[in-house]
Amino acid sequence: MSFLDLLELDFVQTALIAAAVLGLVAGVLGPLVVTRKMAFAVHGTSELAFTGGAAALLLGVGIGYGALAGSIIAAVLLGVLSRRESDRDSVIGAILAFGLGMGILMLALYKGRASNKFGLLTGQIVGVDSTDLNLLVVSSGVVLVVLAFIYRPLFFASVDPDVAVSRGVPVRALSVVFAVLVGVATALSVQVVGALLVLALMITPAAAAMRVTASPLRATVLSVVFAEVAAVGGILLSLQPGLPVSALVTAVSFVIYLVCRGIGALRRRVLV
Amino acid sequence: MSAISLRGARLSYGDRVLWDGLDLDVEPGEFLAVLGPNGSGKTSLMRVLLGLQPLSSGTVLIAGGNHAIGYVPQQRALDQSMTLRGRDLVGLGLDGHSWGFGLRGRRERRIRVDAAIASVGGSRYADSPVGVLSGGEQQRLRVAQALVGDPAVLLCDEPLLSLDLANQRVVSELIDKRRREADTAVLFVTHELNPVLPLVDRVLYLVGGRFRVGTPEEVMNSRTLSELYRTPVEVVRVRDQILVVGAGACEEQTHHLSAEAAS
Ligand SMILES: Nc1ncnc2c1ncn2[C@@H]1O[C@H](COP(=O)(O)OP(=O)(O)OP(=O)(O)O)[C@@H](O)[C@H]1O
Ligand SMILES: [Mg+2]
Numbered sequence: 001m002s003f004l005d006l007l008e009l010d011f012v013q014t015a016l017i018a019a020a021v022l023g024l025v026a027g028v029l030g031p032l033v034v035t036r037k038m039a040f041a042v043h044g045t046s047e048l049a050f051t052g053g054a055a056a057l058l059l060g061v062g063i064g065y066g067a068l069a070g071s072i073i074a075a076v077l078l079g080v081l082s083r084r085e086s087d088r089d090s091v092i093g094a095i096l097a098f099g100l101g102m103g104i105l106m107l108a109l110y111k112g113r114a115s116n117k118f119g120l121l122t123g124q125i126v127g128v129d130s131t132d133l134n135l136l137v138v139s140s141g142v143v144l145v146v147l148a149f150i151y152r153p154l155f156f157a158s159v160d161p162d163v164a165v166s167r168g169v170p171v172r173a174l175s176v177v178f179a180v181l182v183g184v185a186t187a188l189s190v191q192v193v194g195a196l197l198v199l200a201l202m203i204t205p206a207a208a209a210m211r212v213t214a215s216p217l218r219a220t221v222l223s224v225v226f227a228e229v230a231a232v233g234g235i236l237l238s239l240q241p242g243l244p245v246s247a248l249v250t251a252v253s254f255v256i257y258l259v260c261r262g263i264g265a266l267r268r269r270v271l272v
Numbered sequence: 273m274s275a276i277s278l279r280g281a282r283l284s285y286g287d288r289v290l291w292d293g294l295d296l297d298v299e300p301g302e303f304l305a306v307l308g309p310n311g312s313g314k315t316s317l318m319r320v321l322l323g324l325q326p327l328s329s330g331t332v333l334i335a336g337g338n339h340a341i342g343y344v345p346q347q348r349a350l351d352q353s354m355t356l357r358g359r360d361l362v363g364l365g366l367d368g369h370s371w372g373f374g375l376r377g378r379r380e381r382r383i384r385v386d387a388a389i390a391s392v393g394g395s396r397y398a399d400s401p402v403g404v405l406s407g408g409e410q411q412r413l414r415v416a417q418a419l420v421g422d423p424a425v426l427l428c429d430e431p432l433l434s435l436d437l438a439n440q441r442v443v444s445e446l447i448d449k450r451r452r453e454a455d456t457a458v459l460f461v462t463h464e465l466n467p468v469l470p471l472v473d474r475v476l477y478l479v480g481g482r483f484r485v486g487t488p489e490e491v492m493n494s495r496t497l498s499e500l501y502r503t504p505v506e507v508v509r510v511r512d513q514i515l516v517v518g519a520g521a522c523e524e525q526t527h528h529l530s531a532e533a534a535s
Contacts, residue, residue, distance in 0.1 A: 031355060034355075035354065035355060148372070148373060149371055149372060150371065151372075151373060152364075152367065152368055152369075152370060152371065152372065152373065152374060153368065153369055153370070153371065155364075155368070156364045156368035156369065159350075159354060159356050159360075159361075159364070160350075160361065160364060160368075162343075162345045162348075163343055163345060163364070163365065163417065164364075164368065164369070165322070165324060166322045166324070166338070166341060166343040166345075166427075167338065167339065167341075167343075167365075167368065167369040167421075168338040168339060168369055169368070169369050210353070210355045213355070214355055214356065214357050214399075214400070214401035215355075215357060215360070216355055216356060216360055219355045
């Protein structure tokens with residue numbers, strides 16, 4: 001089949017739409033996640049999304065709902081248990097390890113097709129069907145609307161918490177709300193790139209963007225562009241040779257990251 | 273009506289009492305310097321006024337509430353790699369607390385932010401990442417951030433720290449101008465009284481649970497400070513400077529000058 005024939009296929013188009021929506025959400029959240037130093041929290045949340053997905057598989061309900069439940073529980077747990085930034089890493093480590101173990105246990109108990117299991121870890125975007133797509137689009141919409149409403153105070157709280165608190169910004173509550181938003185976005189990404197590779201969509205593009213600009217607005221725009229290129233581009237590249245989507249998504253996003261690091265370093269040398 | 277009003281205020285952590293029975297009214301336009309050795313409860317007083325720390329007993333009242341307060345926090349360097357420019361930091365002081373994107377009124381917002389930055393002489397580095405700025409440059413942006421929101425009360429926690437003499441004058445004159453023109457009440461925590469002495473209306477001096485409020489003449493004299501420190505303290509006036517000698521013997525150094533004079 002030629003490349004263009006492949007693009008005609010329904011499941012490929014569904015996958016492309018899913019990737020585009022996901023790129024937008026992950027790209028918008030990314031700079032905030034990086035600013036708040038939550039990369040590890042995203043990773044932990046995605047492992048719990050895996051656990052939730054595995055539980056759903058075992059119980060015979062939709063994997064998407066299981067992943068969503070898993071990561072929201074993880075987000076709330078993290079928000080409640082790690083009151084201080086200093087002990088956040090260790091709390092995540094503890095929860096992550098336990099969740100991953102539970103997930104593996106549930107997969108071991110599952111008697112269905114093995115490809116379903118593998119897909120949770122490495123992504124199965126070509127398996128996204130129209131109900132999944134609906135869930136994805138609606139949840140993404142909700143995430144973006146909530147984020148638009150809380151964006152300014154959330155950004156304030158992320159970069160300058162002391163002064164934000166003094167201006168009456170509910171810093172503590174916002175951090176729980178943000179953790180839940182990240183949880184939802186993570187659960188959505190898990191279906192596309194898998195639990196192991198969520199960071200490639202949520203962290204890498206933002207980290208790349210923040211290397212080349214100090215303007216928060218420009219960083220967010222770039223981060224969305226990079227995430228889109230990685231997600232959509234990764235799928236397109238994977239079609240013809242029939243390679244795993246997640247491998248190409250992460251590869252594209254990592255190349256972008258390296259290029260941005262290079263540009264950032266060059267620029268600093270020129271400026272100094 | 274007073275801008276700040278404390279009645280019978282007491283703050284203690286466990287059985288450690290920072291201050292007790294504090295009655296304080298700060299009028300609009302008044303400049304109150306808050307002095308005291310490390311750990312005497314100056315920052316804690318700010319936190320009480322900001323509503324971040326409940327009083328153990330007594331009452332606190334701020335005219336206009338939290339949004340009327342401009343706050344320059346005790347210096348902590350901003351993260352090196354932060355994606356934030358000087359103008360973003362200052363802009364957050366203007367409307368960072370309001371919900372939504374704030375797409376309307378961007379032009380007017382920009383004008384106000386630019387003016388605030390220019391008033392602290394920060395236009396040159398307003399578009400640089402804050403993380404690469406020097407401590408003094410960050411501190412001046414902090415002052416701009418506190419002033420841009422048109423505060424009725426200004427709380428400054430050691431705002432002159434890491435500023436050179438010229439910029440100490442720029443910043444303290446800016447704050448002075450603000451309170452004269454806009455009647456802003458100023459609480460100014462400092463370890464160095466001399467740079468702001470001409471501006472100070474009253475002094476609040478905290479030492480180990482005791483305190484004294486009054487004009488610089490009433491508080492900064494040998495008898496009062498000896499009572500506060502419970503050890504002989506000599507206060508000397510040299511031209512328009514106040515030198516405190518001996519306070520360092522029992523507490524940590526309060527004034528650079530006292531260290532110099534004692535050695
Ligand atoms: N949340 C808290 N719980 C217990 N003790 C506290 C708390 N916050 C402050 N303290 C103690 O209260 C004392 C006063 O602290 P504060 O920060 O107000 O001092 P300060 O006068 O600002 O000192 P410095 O000049 O060093 O800034 C310190 O000994 C501190 O350890
Ligand atoms: Mg302090």
